[in-house]
Amino acid sequence: MTSESLHLSLDDLDAFLEGHLEVVKLRHLEQCDPCREFARAEQQLAGRLAALPLFDPGAGFADRVMISFRPALAPAQAAPMWQRTRDRVFASRRSLALAAGVALAVVGSMGASVAWSLSHQDTMTAAGHWLTSQAGQALWVTLRGLASNLFEQPWYSSVRSFIGSPERLALVSGSLSLAYLTGVLTLRRLLKAPASGLVRANA
């Protein structure tokens, strides 16, 4: 009865743990010390594993899932941009911490900048004057350069005589405006995102 061929196989052991081991194997188990010892140890281990507790995720877990989870809403029902941004920010502790960090950095640097400016008003005024004068000079030099360059062009006198009358000037201006408008509209149409035909990556 206790011959090696009757020793419990791994499948027998599973059957034993589930409580439906064949009678003949059960009899073997009663008489075979190594098998009994092994089965007892396995049973003890399975019992310890089954008794392990389940853990609770943090409070508000379901709410966080529901905020992050967006069922396929129709475009008309889709939340506005600010709401989606808010949902993304509050989606997890990590995103909230990141947003808080960025906000802190922005507000901190703005505050530091304002404080420094207030305590160095003379420096700021002098820098403002210097920048204004430099910008004015640069603008004047550029304009002069452009104008003299234009006047020196061989086609300048013929263009000037062509748009010499107000009617012709109006015609040229109108044509240029129309061409500009057509260009803008064409670009807008080309850059518009397609309304359909997108496949969801996780579908």
Place this chain on the structure above:
Amino acid sequence: MAEPRSDLATATDQEVVVLARAGRDAAYRELIRRYERPVFSLIYRMVRDRELAEDLAQETFVKALNAIESYRPEFKFSSWIFKIANNAAIDQLRRRELDTLSLDGSPNAETADAVEATALQISDRKETPLDELEARELGGAIEDAIARLRPEYRACILLRHVEGRPYEEIAEMLSLPLGTVKTYIHRARNELRMALEDLRE
């Protein structure tokens, strides 16, 4: 109108899924309520980091609920969500395995001093209240022994003996042959038994 809670609480997973597909918020919440603890516990025991486990559990539910239309009711909902959860945990462990290379110091370090200087000093990290909570929750001998198992063994043993899933379901969840699952579970049990015996001695 929201489905009365008593109806939802007694409905089968498949019935709740049908209501969720019809757009009932309460049905989605019921699915979360039923599986948040087992899913979170599985992931937590896999990654052993509470905050990360919460993020991964959240990711699991969001993925599952977003793809609820593609769920096939002939399979158990539990198998489906555990499969997503296990994949999330295993992916995370693989990523972490790559990250841990940096713990050993810069690969460009040529001398022992340089290796030491560039190695991350884990022991210097200050323990946070969250770490203390994790240490309390996962600090038992059996939890430590589970943590030392290979991730594949860990997933199998947790699903089999903590979640009580049958072998066939685990094989389906983990996309592994049935024989492989049985082998993994037996090896995991052997390793756990030995680890616990070592501790006793």
